Amino acid sequence: MTTPTFSEDLQRVGDVPVTDAATAAASVNDDATLLVSGFGSVGDPKAVPLEIAKAAEAGERDPELTVVSGGSVGDPIDTALIQADAVARRYPYQARSAARTAVDDRSVAFADRGIAGLSDEVRFGRLVDPDIAVVEAVAVGHDWLVPSTSLGQTPGYVAAADELVVEVNAAQPVALGQFHDVYLTDAPPNRDPIPLSAPGDRIGDPFVRFDSEKLRAVVQTNEPDDPYKFREPTAADRAIADNVVQFLRTEADRDPVVADAPTLQFGVGSLGNALMGALADTELLNGDGPPLRYFGEVIQDGLLDILDTGRLAAASATSLALSADGQERLFAEPERYADRIVLRPSAVSNAPALIDRTGVVAINTAVAVDIYGHVNSTHLNATHVLNGVGGSVDFLRNAHCSIVATPATAADGDVSTVVPMVSHVDHTEHDIDVVVTEHGVADLRGCSPVERAERILRIADPAFRPDLRRYLDHARTSGGHVPHDLDRAFDWQR
Amino acid sequence: MTTPTFSEDLQRVGDVPVTDAATAAASVNDDATLLVSGFGSVGDPKAVPLEIAKAAEAGERDPELTVVSGGSVGDPIDTALIQADAVARRYPYQARSAARTAVDDRSVAFADRGIAGLSDEVRFGRLVDPDIAVVEAVAVGHDWLVPSTSLGQTPGYVAAADELVVEVNAAQPVALGQFHDVYLTDAPPNRDPIPLSAPGDRIGDPFVRFDSEKLRAVVQTNEPDDPYKFREPTAADRAIADNVVQFLRTEADRDPVVADAPTLQFGVGSLGNALMGALADTELLNGDGPPLRYFGEVIQDGLLDILDTGRLAAASATSLALSADGQERLFAEPERYADRIVLRPSAVSNAPALIDRTGVVAINTAVAVDIYGHVNSTHLNATHVLNGVGGSVDFLRNAHCSIVATPATAADGDVSTVVPMVSHVDHTEHDIDVVVTEHGVADLRGCSPVERAERILRIADPAFRPDLRRYLDHARTSGGHVPHDLDRAFDWQR
Numbered sequence: 001m002t003t004p005t006f007s008e009d010l011q012r013v014g015d016v017p018v019t020d021a022a023t024a025a026a027s028v029n030d031d032a033t034l035l036v037s038g039f040g041s042v043g044d045p046k047a048v049p050l051e052i053a054k055a056a057e058a059g060e061r062d063p064e065l066t067v068v069s070g071g072s073v074g075d076p077i078d079t080a081l082i083q084a085d086a087v088a089r090r091y092p093y094q095a096r097s098a099a100r101t102a103v104d105d106r107s108v109a110f111a112d113r114g115i116a117g118l119s120d121e122v123r124f125g126r127l128v129d130p131d132i133a134v135v136e137a138v139a140v141g142h143d144w145l146v147p148s149t150s151l152g153q154t155p156g157y158v159a160a161a162d163e164l165v166v167e168v169n170a171a172q173p174v175a176l177g178q179f180h181d182v183y184l185t186d187a188p189p190n191r192d193p194i195p196l197s198a199p200g201d202r203i204g205d206p207f208v209r210f211d212s213e214k215l216r217a218v219v220q221t222n223e224p225d226d227p228y229k230f231r232e233p234t235a236a237d238r239a240i241a242d243n244v245v246q247f248l249r250t251e252a253d254r255d256p257v258v259a260d261a262p263t264l265q266f267g268v269g270s271l272g273n274a275l276m277g278a279l280a281d282t283e284l285l286n287g288d289g290p291p292l293r294y295f296g297e298v299i300q301d302g303l304l305d306i307l308d309t310g311r312l313a314a315a316s317a318t319s320l321a322l323s324a325d326g327q328e329r330l331f332a333e334p335e336r337y338a339d340r341i342v343l344r345p346s347a348v349s350n351a352p353a354l355i356d357r358t359g360v361v362a363i364n365t366a367v368a369v370d371i372y373g374h375v376n377s378t379h380l381n382a383t384h385v386l387n388g389v390g391g392s393v394d395f396l397r398n399a400h401c402s403i404v405a406t407p408a409t410a411a412d413g414d415v416s417t418v419v420p421m422v423s424h425v426d427h428t429e430h431d432i433d434v435v436v437t438e439h440g441v442a443d444l445r446g447c448s449p450v451e452r453a454e455r456i457l458r459i460a461d462p463a464f465r466p467d468l469r470r471y472l473d474h475a476r477t478s479g480g481h482v483p484h485d486l487d488r489a490f491d492w493q494r
Numbered sequence: 495m496t497t498p499t500f501s502e503d504l505q506r507v508g509d510v511p512v513t514d515a516a517t518a519a520a521s522v523n524d525d526a527t528l529l530v531s532g533f534g535s536v537g538d539p540k541a542v543p544l545e546i547a548k549a550a551e552a553g554e555r556d557p558e559l560t561v562v563s564g565g566s567v568g569d570p571i572d573t574a575l576i577q578a579d580a581v582a583r584r585y586p587y588q589a590r591s592a593a594r595t596a597v598d599d600r601s602v603a604f605a606d607r608g609i610a611g612l613s614d615e616v617r618f619g620r621l622v623d624p625d626i627a628v629v630e631a632v633a634v635g636h637d638w639l640v641p642s643t644s645l646g647q648t649p650g651y652v653a654a655a656d657e658l659v660v661e662v663n664a665a666q667p668v669a670l671g672q673f674h675d676v677y678l679t680d681a682p683p684n685r686d687p688i689p690l691s692a693p694g695d696r697i698g699d700p701f702v703r704f705d706s707e708k709l710r711a712v713v714q715t716n717e718p719d720d721p722y723k724f725r726e727p728t729a730a731d732r733a734i735a736d737n738v739v740q741f742l743r744t745e746a747d748r749d750p751v752v753a754d755a756p757t758l759q760f761g762v763g764s765l766g767n768a769l770m771g772a773l774a775d776t777e778l779l780n781g782d783g784p785p786l787r788y789f790g791e792v793i794q795d796g797l798l799d800i801l802d803t804g805r806l807a808a809a810s811a812t813s814l815a816l817s818a819d820g821q822e823r824l825f826a827e828p829e830r831y832a833d834r835i836v837l838r839p840s841a842v843s844n845a846p847a848l849i850d851r852t853g854v855v856a857i858n859t860a861v862a863v864d865i866y867g868h869v870n871s872t873h874l875n876a877t878h879v880l881n882g883v884g885g886s887v888d889f890l891r892n893a894h895c896s897i898v899a900t901p902a903t904a905a906d907g908d909v910s911t912v913v914p915m916v917s918h919v920d921h922t923e924h925d926i927d928v929v930v931t932e933h934g935v936a937d938l939r940g941c942s943p944v945e946r947a948e949r950i951l952r953i954a955d956p957a958f959r960p961d962l963r964r965y966l967d968h969a970r971t972s973g974g975h976v977p978h979d980l981d982r983a984f985d986w987q988r
Binding site for chain 1: 583585597598599600603604605606607608611614615618619620621622681682683684685686687688689691692748749750751754755757787846847850851852853868873875876877878879883887891892894895915917918919920921922923924927939940941942944945969970972973974975976977978980981983984987988
């Protein structure tokens with residue numbers, strides 16, 4: 001094929017027959033393992049899942065699907081399909097209340113997986129035996145498609161599935177093709193390294209190729225994403241952002257890796273978005289420092305702000321996880337950003353090797369942090385799931401510097417996010433370099449457990465510090481490298 | 495320099511002045527950050543640490559050293575120096591009772607670190623500001639040295655330290671030079687990938703180069719390592735080994751990555767050694783399958799057994815962590831093994847990218863596993879440290895398949911290693927694919943937490959299964975994705 005030019009003249013549907021969504025939905029068997037596009041709540045297929053849900057609600061079929069998405073997806077899958085009782089199993093992440101409720105009452109079997117290795121797990125038969133992929137595109141030909149607002153696990157899923165259905169969404173501009181850099185890693189053993197040298201480099205194509213024999217149906221849709229809504233930054237968000245910026249400045253003074261090419265990653269969500277916004281309002285490196293680089297998972301609105309200042313050389317991610325306003329801004333002038341934003345498959349955007357090689361400073365949020373630096377990102381009171389661990393596990397483990405940033409309280413100040421012992425561990429003490437709250441920075445590097453506790457206590461909410469102090473002082477009377485009192489460790493969660 | 499030939503004719507000390515250990519010890523300041531060679535309890539410096547300990551015991555000096563080793567080291571550091579109260583801080587691992595006691599009573603500040611990233615942490619100022627490296631060698635020149643029985647973090651530490659002391663140990667054969675493949679990764683950002691394609695490849699030199707200005711002293715010693723002692727395999731060890739072998743055979747039937755190039759890693763210790771021995775006694779892949787490959791951290795005696803059968807194509811590690819018998823066997827005929835054993839810096843042997851690219855099946859042991867698949871490798875009752883997390887964290891996270899193998903009981907059957915909730919998490923549910931005990935194999939891949947619990951219960955010790963069943967059934971009555979009762983979760987540890 002010739003490379004598409006991604007002008008609005010591009011024919012969105014090439015030489016392939018088009019069908020309606022209901023017909024396409026019929027090609028998904030009731031017991032299918034269904035792989036779907038979508039990451040950061042955008043770029044997911046919309047019409048086919050809704051048709052399956054509709055047929056299930058009408059009692060015309062009784063699906064027991066295994067649904068594997070790239071990351072978080074929108075309502076057609078994680079609300080409509082779930083509420084239609086059409087989903088038996090769900091991987092690797094969910095962020096809608098219907099899905100959360102179903103996972104929590106165990107009517108849907110959920111396995112919470114990291115992002116970097118997921119395409120491999122699916123491709124090499126370690127998680128599921130995939131049947132069919134349903135993916136959203138801005139254009140499709142007989143053996144290629146151009147993904148829409150997220151790339152996610154789509155290249156791996158399309159390669160792994162026996163059959164393929166493509167939804168071509170007219171609400172997604174063709175110009176999105178300019179952002180994609182599709183590179184499919186080869187299989188182990190003796191797998192080659194990913195040949196990426198810097199966050200802004202391109203190593204692949206703007207389209208996903210597939211075996212034309214797989215293509216079962218092409219459906220045309222015209223339905224915008226229902227993306228993240230970011231709340232306005234709170235005073236705590238702004239104080240955390242200030243503390244992070246101050247920490248990064250200090251690091252740049254002593255660490256040439258940070259000074260020479262400050263490379264950041266922020267987790268998905270309102271706090272991450274606020275941090276990006278803060279960096280748009282201030283020079284990270286005073287004076288003539290090099291521009292920032294972003295090597296992360298999602299492009300959020302705040303990153304567009306930094307791009308607009310000219311202080312961000314390149315942004316690498318797997319999803320344009322923008323708000324509706326952010327989409328409007330990007331879609332209005334895609335060329336303005338196309339040379340500095342690259343969307344990669346998640347197996348590349350989150351690759352441990354690349355996070356290491358590019359020297360990422362990773363900043364992710366948490367549900368709770370304990371006094372020794374273990375982090376809970378996923379569960380309340382040990383049992384109730386929130387969204388999933390997502391890419392935080394890839395970045396916090398492999399980063400040059402791993403920062404967990406969280407407000408010191410939750411629930412309007414009623415609950416301390418700093419606790420004696422977290423009741424679910426997603427990130428261990430071995431991975432967390434720094435904890436930041438609105439009360440300051442706890443640099444844990446090189447500290448023994450008790451030294452870590454002393455530093456973390458200083459950035460806990462002042463109202464909870466006396467209780468944390470009592471716990472620590474009591475626990476350390478009985479000795480041990482990591483002083484704990486297992487009778488009281490979970491008093492706060494119980 | 496010309497490449498040494500590693501015959502016994504090689505001049506062990508080139509054109510550099512030699513001094514005595516007491517003089518060399520004086521070049522280590524009392525407040526120094528001291529980097530030492532050694533990994534797997536072998537290849538550590540012996541004379542200089544003993545001289546510092548002696549002077550401290552005699553009240554001639556009052557050291558408050560920060561000691562950073564590659565991995566575990568022998569008695570001169572982790573017994574003599576510790577007992578002389580000469581160590582204030584210790585990283586990243588310890589495996590002697592004197593060190594364990596000091597860490598546990600917090601007279602030594604210990605930070606438990608993984609292995610793969612440690613050289614980077616030291617080189618790039620994220621853990622310590624290193625002053626002096628003391629390393630063991632089999633030969634030294636004015637700007638090169640040939641390490642002895644372990645390579646470990648030596649290349650990174652020699653590069654990072656301001657000053658260097660070399661102990662040339664006549665008890666270590668010069669022929670050890672044949673095993674080393676020294677490759678120093680460059681610095682992030684924009685770091686190149688490690689150019690290794692297969693476990694047996696060589697990409698570096700047999701010697702560590704250094705800036706000749708750094709060399710403070712060369713000391714001659716003649717002191718064998720005091721290496722691991724492996725216990726005889728128990729009945730449980732043998733049953734676990736049988737279960738692992740059976741699982742690997744099943745995997746090879748369905749997974750071409752395992753069938754085409756079965757690549758294994760085993761954790762340090764008696765169980766790992768027993769597993770290696772079991773694989774020497776049986777063909778993993780019946781018939782004409784390809785030979786095994788080993789991409790791990792340590793060469794233990796059992797690996798020599800497999801090498802002797804001809805069924806192991808190559809073994810890559812960072813340490814010859816052999817028993818005294820194993821050393822004798824290797825030292826008697828180094829040429830017999832030299833073309834199939836490669837010792838690499840730990841930053842290469844444990845590199846996440848290489849564990850991924852070579853398709854490693856990683857098999858590591860545990861202190862305890864909980865019913866949802868979280869693993870404790872390091873602490874008893876949350877507080878008391880054993881050795882450290884070591885390389886298990888590198889391999890279990892990044893492997894193609896991650897197996898935790900443990901006897902179902904400890905303390906002569908009095909304690910279940912399968913518990914409702916582990917009281918210290920070193921490896922999260924996100925990383926563990928399979929748990930093996932003497933009672934069977936629990937394949938957790940794709941399972942929801944409750945499904946994992948059902949599988950893990952089936953391989954717990956039969957005497958403890960009813961209690962585990964009661965806990966699970968009680969916890970699941972109250973709902974939640976990961977059913978727990980925080981009032982009772984630690985009943986077994988309390």
